[in-house]
Amino acid sequence: MLVDGEIIGAWRLRKGGRHLTITTFDALPTRARDPLHAEAERIGALRGASSTNVELHTS
Numbered sequence: 001m002l003v004d005g006e007i008i009g010a011w012r013l014r015k016g017g018r019h020l021t022i023t024t025f026d027a028l029p030t031r032a033r034d035p036l037h038a039e040a041e042r043i044g045a046l047r048g049a050s051s052t053n054v055e056l057h058t059s
Helices: 030-047
Strands: 009-014 019-024 051-055
Touching: 009 030, 019 030, 030 051
Parallel strands: 019 051
Antiparallel strands: 009 019
């Protein structure tokens, strides 16, 4: 995943492609959280995931 052109995390499909998980490498700016959740939902839907999960790293 990218925020302002910087790699901030990774996404992967689990359990046969039914669950999408995004894990961030570091704390996110508050302004990036809602767009990240929205993008996770879009990617999950495009990939046929039945659920999405965003794991935010907090420091």
